[in-house]
Amino acid sequence: MANKHIDEATGTETVGHEWDGIEELNTPLPRWWLLTFIACVIWALVYVVLYPAVPMPGGATQGTMGWTSRGQLAAETKAAEADRKVVVDQLNATAIENLPANPDLMKKAIAGGKAAFRVHCAACHGAGAAGSVGYPNLNDDDWLWGGDLKTLETTITHGIRYPGDAQTRQSLMPSFGRDGILKADQVADVAAYVRSLSKLEGPSAATGRGQALFAANCVACHGADGKGNRTLGAPNLTDAIWLYGSSSEQVQGSITVAHAGVMPAWGGKLDGATIKMLTAYVHSLGGGEASPAAAPAAAPAKP
Numbered sequence: 001m002a003n004k005h006i007d008e009a010t011g012t013e014t015v016g017h018e019w020d021g022i023e024e025l026n027t028p029l030p031r032w033w034l035l036t037f038i039a040c041v042i043w044a045l046v047y048v049v050l051y052p053a054v055p056m057p058g059g060a061t062q063g064t065m066g067w068t069s070r071g072q073l074a075a076e077t078k079a080a081e082a083d084r085k086v087v088v089d090q091l092n093a094t095a096i097e098n099l100p101a102n103p104d105l106m107k108k109a110i111a112g113g114k115a116a117f118r119v120h121c122a123a124c125h126g127a128g129a130a131g132s133v134g135y136p137n138l139n140d141d142d143w144l145w146g147g148d149l150k151t152l153e154t155t156i157t158h159g160i161r162y163p164g165d166a167q168t169r170q171s172l173m174p175s176f177g178r179d180g181i182l183k184a185d186q187v188a189d190v191a192a193y194v195r196s197l198s199k200l201e202g203p204s205a206a207t208g209r210g211q212a213l214f215a216a217n218c219v220a221c222h223g224a225d226g227k228g229n230r231t232l233g234a235p236n237l238t239d240a241i242w243l244y245g246s247s248s249e250q251v252q253g254s255i256t257v258a259h260a261g262v263m264p265a266w267g268g269k270l271d272g273a274t275i276k277m278l279t280a281y282v283h284s285l286g287g288g289e290a291s292p293a294a295a296p297a298a299a300p301a302k303p
Contacts, residue, residue, distance in 0.1 A: 113281025
């Protein structure tokens with residue numbers, strides 16, 4: 001007691017150590033803090049007993065509950081695969097054109113297709129499917145080959161100009177300038193007329209000359225009115241959607257050297273259910289079309 005030193009300012013006993021005139025107060029820990037610390041120690045000991053915790057040469061201690069994060073992941077993965085199998089089996093048993101009749105399955109197919117699109121298609125069409133120069137925007141209502149479910153499934157399955165698939169979509173526009181079919185000034189005239197079809201240019205001498213050249217060289221695919229032909233993959237030239245650009249230079253470039261983009265045939269890379277999911281997702285983006293109306297039955301022959 002004789003060695004006790006009480007700090008005059010606070011009335012608290014010091015620990016008895018002094019350094020350059022500085023002493024430390026012997027302030028006891030708050031009871032709430034001490035109880036919390038003891039509870040944490042008890043909780044830690046219980047955790048070590050129940051769960052894997054202590055690193056050992058052969059791996060961490062197993063814990064009495066036998067739980068592991070890998071085991072939990074495996075169980076969750078197995079459950080997810082079981083749920084997916086149900087959807088896959090339903091998709092395999094459902095023709096793509098009949099999918100809208102099952103709204104719940106359609107919703108699940110769209111969700112699965114969105115995930116598959118990000119893995120397999122976003123590199124070209126973009127994460128939001130808005131496309132870019134040479135890669136179609138899948139959000140609009142302009143379709144080179146058709147936008148109903150069955151047609152989209154065929155396009156995704158067999159691709160476009162894809163080597164090795166006998167059923168791939170095929171279209172070939174001549175390179176009018178490169179192959180000498182048209183001279184440079186004639187290419188410029190055709191470009192002027194094509195741009196006038198979508199109101200990008202007004203009537204002129206060039207559009208008049210271009211119209212005659214268009215009639216002689218282009219109507220077989222694009223039609224006399226320039227609205228295109230889906231059977232041939234010939235685009236509609238009268239709207240405001242341009243895959244390779246709408247400037248005079250860009251249109252002349254397309255006429256001079258024709259573009260022949262390639263899309264993979266996913267039928268050889270993905271299973272049928274995934275292709276249906278992709279089809280449903282692309283169709284849902286805003287530009288999807290209803291299934292084509294069935295052809296009318298032939299009239300009975302007259303006697």
